[in-house]
Amino acid sequence: MRSKSFGWILAALLTCSGIGIASAHHSFAAFDTTRQITLTGVVKEFQWTNPHCWLYLTATNSEGQPEVWQLEALSPNVLGRLGWKKNSVKAGDKVTVLVNPTRDGTHGGALISLTDASGNKIGGRN
Amino acid sequence: MAASCSTRMFAAAILALGAGLAAAADGPPARPPPVVVKHGPGPSPARLPNGKPNWTGFWVPLGGLLEAYRGPSGVEGVPGGIAVNIPHVDPTAPEMKSPYKEQSASMMQASARGEELSSKEALCFPPGMPKMMVMVYGMEVLQTPNIIALSSEWQSATRRIWMDVKAHPPEDELEDTYAGHSIGHWEGDTLVVDTVGVRPDVSYFYGLSLGHGKTHVIERFRQTAADILVDEVTLIDDDVFVKPWVKTYTYHYRPDLHIQEYVCLDNNRNVDEQGKSKF
Numbered sequence: 001m002r003s004k005s006f007g008w009i010l011a012a013l014l015t016c017s018g019i020g021i022a023s024a025h026h027s028f029a030a031f032d033t034t035r036q037i038t039l040t041g042v043v044k045e046f047q048w049t050n051p052h053c054w055l056y057l058t059a060t061n062s063e064g065q066p067e068v069w070q071l072e073a074l075s076p077n078v079l080g081r082l083g084w085k086k087n088s089v090k091a092g093d094k095v096t097v098l099v100n101p102t103r104d105g106t107h108g109g110a111l112i113s114l115t116d117a118s119g120n121k122i123g124g125r126n
Numbered sequence: 127m128a129a130s131c132s133t134r135m136f137a138a139a140i141l142a143l144g145a146g147l148a149a150a151a152d153g154p155p156a157r158p159p160p161v162v163v164k165h166g167p168g169p170s171p172a173r174l175p176n177g178k179p180n181w182t183g184f185w186v187p188l189g190g191l192l193e194a195y196r197g198p199s200g201v202e203g204v205p206g207g208i209a210v211n212i213p214h215v216d217p218t219a220p221e222m223k224s225p226y227k228e229q230s231a232s233m234m235q236a237s238a239r240g241e242e243l244s245s246k247e248a249l250c251f252p253p254g255m256p257k258m259m260v261m262v263y264g265m266e267v268l269q270t271p272n273i274i275a276l277s278s279e280w281q282s283a284t285r286r287i288w289m290d291v292k293a294h295p296p297e298d299e300l301e302d303t304y305a306g307h308s309i310g311h312w313e314g315d316t317l318v319v320d321t322v323g324v325r326p327d328v329s330y331f332y333g334l335s336l337g338h339g340k341t342h343v344i345e346r347f348r349q350t351a352a353d354i355l356v357d358e359v360t361l362i363d364d365d366v367f368v369k370p371w372v373k374t375y376t377y378h379y380r381p382d383l384h385i386q387e388y389v390c391l392d393n394n395r396n397v398d399e400q401g402k403s404k405f
Contacts, residue, residue: 077386
């Protein structure tokens, strides 16, 4: 019954390493984690909230029109331990983000990294 | 066995990540940095006045989320990401009996197709026993002679182990709860905990509820190093499994961290009524 090839890796991720915690709250199936896109724009709002932090970013599309992207991250208890602060990002800040975009083309994604206007990467563990 | 499981499977996961990255065709994400676990002292003093091991403090899953950086979304460098809720694909699990066997297979197939499975945790319910022992972010242990409290930062769920209670309530007085009713005793330096009375709708893994509330959980907690605590969990459920299911969780003492508040209902904006994500 049990698919070893399917189960082994996923189970290893979840049961022993704890890496699978990205899905501890809800699935990240909406995001295409095989793709990464870069967006530069102005922060509309940063929600420092459980169970997920959200960055609303206004970026200009190829036709010169502004678009608001909704970018999801983990929770403050994780980000805070990675060097983020509740005011690391503020409305009006110009930032560049790396994102796993949504699969359905909605303007949103999972936030992979964020760099401020001075070129400083926020958070991380090096 | 516990440590070897954790070590072996973690190594396998890391190798798999590397293999997956190499195989990705369209711009694979950067390879995640290797997990470096810095070992240190355990709780101090090592023993309580009653002579029992002192485990009071904050413990995180060894090599877990707070020790393996995966970017602000937790998916950086994971090929394919953690794309679906993982139902119950655990190679340590024994074979199931009908109808759970068929339910399990159906859910695995749906998950393999990329379908998302429902999750009560996504609706902010407590994970319950035994899944809460995954702990995700970390676990705070508080010990008194008569009560040992284990709090999961994930979902702010707490269970209490009654050390001065020798038997569970009679079945007709036992209230089904997420954490169940846990009584404990020491066998040398091993804490043995017996749990019954877990709610029928608590799932072992995402989405799979056994639905009868008859699972018996026996745990054996022991330190394998000053800063390592292992929980060997045995699930006994003759209605569901052909034999007991033994699972192991390993925790790392992190005195530099403290448990934090986590209120899932604060801004739970992108899940539907079934606990599936929506965007």
